Amino acid sequence: MIQRFMRNKVVEVEPRPDGNLEVSWRLTDDLLKAEVRTVVQLPDMEILEADATLERFLPQGGEVASELIKKIEGINIGGGLRKIVAGLLGGPDGCPILVTAILESANAVILHFTRPGLHLSEAMTDPKELKEGFQFMLQTNPRLVRSCIAFQDDSPLMEGLNL
């Protein structure tokens, strides 16, 4: 059956020569085109720069998106980000698209750091070694504990851990 609506979204993380990360978040669908670019300073993961462009039929807050996004500059990616972003960019005078863009950009930065560890675990063929690898990851990333079915208390990956 023919699609009556299509949305494409891409988020990319690119390390820059100065050691910072540039994140490009883009959305295009039948009604909206949006681009949000952020620069994240390491190691504290502070959002140094943020720019936004919205085109086509603008959603709530779309007219002021390029000014509104500046409120996020200086904020660190870390605990409590969801509430901070909702407070700065959401609400009745906010722009929900920018909230989504920033949270998804922050998530992409986290996954940029997750990817190398997963590459290493892929090379492990011994199930015991693999389990130990995941358990090391859980011990060093406590935010993952109970974050999904793989890391719930009754998961075999959690056996023997007291987290």
Added chain:
Amino acid sequence: MISFNRSQIIGAEFPDSEIVRFNGIQEDHIYGMEINMEVRIKDGEILKVEGNMKRYTTPVCPKAIPVLQTAVGKSLKDEGWESKIMKEIGRKGCEHFAEIIIECGHCFEPALRSHDLSLALEKDPALDQEQFLKNWSA
């Protein structure tokens, strides 16, 4: 060089006047997942959902597939629906399935608006699209 890339593609079909059928795909360097779900237009209730895991990171991940059924009966129009999906499908199942369902939910109203606009344009190609969307209500 790009160190992480994620793409989400959401499509919406209207098999009849009461239902919208979403197909959502999420592909990135780490995960590859797909969701098909049907939503009742009048109240946003999720009627049917199925998921497919193409690429995942632990041997436990596929156990999240049956957890998807807890989304059935939830409405995309309820207050806090995104948090409920993330809690029920994400934490108890798979966060990435939850992300796709939430993106399908974000597309619910735009898909209806776009569908209505395209039908109106078939009748009147000179229609003021901006005005039509300003006056549009679900």
